[in-house]
Amino acid sequence: MKKIKLRVPATVANLVCGFDILGMAIHEPYDEMEFKLLDTPEIIIKHKDSFDLPEDPSKNVAGIVLLKIQENLQLTNGFEVTIHKHIKPGSGLGSSAASAAGAALGANALLGNILSKDEMVHFAMFGEELASGVRHADNIAPCIYGGITLVKSTTPIDIIPLNAPDLFVTAVHPQVEVKTSDSRQILKKSISLKSAVEQWGNIAGLVAGIQKNDIPLIGRSLNDVIIEPVRSILIPKFDEIKKESLAMGALGGGISGSGPSIFMLSETKETAEKIAVLMKTIYDKINIESYVYVSKINPIGIEVIEENL
Structure with missing residues (x-):
């Protein structure tokens, strides 16, 4: 067989x-x-x-x-x-x-x-x-x-x-449920041209940064003005985790898929592991169980x- x-x-x-x-x-x-x-x-x-x-x-x-x-x-x-x-x-x-x-x-x-x-x-x-x-x-x-x-x-x-840049990924999965179908339903059905142009610039910049292995450009382009502002309200402590991770040296990051997981990209394993501790600590403080993963792409x-x- x-x-x-x-x-x-x-x-x-x-x-x-x-x-x-x-x-x-x-x-x-x-x-x-x-x-x-x-x-x-x-x-x-x-x-x-x-x-x-x-x-x-x-x-x-x-x-x-x-x-x-x-x-x-x-x-x-x-x-x-x-x-x-x-x-x-x-x-x-x-x-x-x-x-x-x-x-x-x-x-x-x-x-x-x-x-x-x-x-x-x-x-x-x-x-x-x-x-x-x-x-x-x-x-x-x-x-x-x-x-x-x-x-x-x-x-x-x-x-x-x-290309797959030589970067580290820290991902945290808080044990709260966000259904993909639900997270799609809350999205806006129309957006302004100004937001669309800004988003197109970020997507193009991210793809260019990935292909050129331009790490600063990747970091500058990890910005979402359309989806994240709406979906992030479903994820406890999202804003705090993102702000503190960037302060620790993360290149950037955001919601993984439709959530509730959050990911951050870092240049070094040391930074990625520090961010992992940060993520776990933040959720422990509000009694939400979480699983954290540190991985390369x-x-x-x-x-x-x-x-x-």
Whole structure:
């Protein structure tokens, strides 16, 4: 029986100003997914975690991706997938994207790598649609491509891998819930031209800074005048964490995805670890449990850790 086991990383979407178009992979936390190719057509989902996620394939993020692949390719084979989820759903660290992207890549590997990366992104977006109601790829793309990615378009799919600067990421996940669907509903339906122009400048500056490895430009461009002012009110102590992290030497940062996780970029591991202590201390003071991760940008994305093909 063909089998494969994957390590599927968390991702940080938006990168402050790049709503729905920029994302990066980090090393921790990560999920583990084990796949088997079946001779029969059923899709079997097993969860080895405590999140009580549905195992009906049509209601499961990984399951719907496998169903779409099976249907599109007219497969007579099915799949069994066992998911060890460590990226908590609703964390803002790409939990649903990890399941969706992992399903697309795992199925593709078992089928002999017949899909391109863009085709895997296409199928994985069905999982994001199930989770949030929107077919977005800003978490999926860095999961599959690794590093930092720009989603130029999803119709047609046009993913641009960017450089991965040698920077450290500090991410804190306070144990409060912010649903992606809810955080999308509170966004403004229209914005001023002045705000749009400022945001375009920040996005262009950030992409240019990443490509040129211009660290000061990256720092200057990590500014969001459209999404963050609205969403940050859902996240306890966001303003304090951002202000104090910048004072400690962070280049910049903001909300990870739709929150409640917050991320900061730093040039050194020492600064990143000091910011991690700061984040934990702030949440401890208000009795909110939190998990903090310090990581470099993950240039690989999903990793194969065992295979029998």
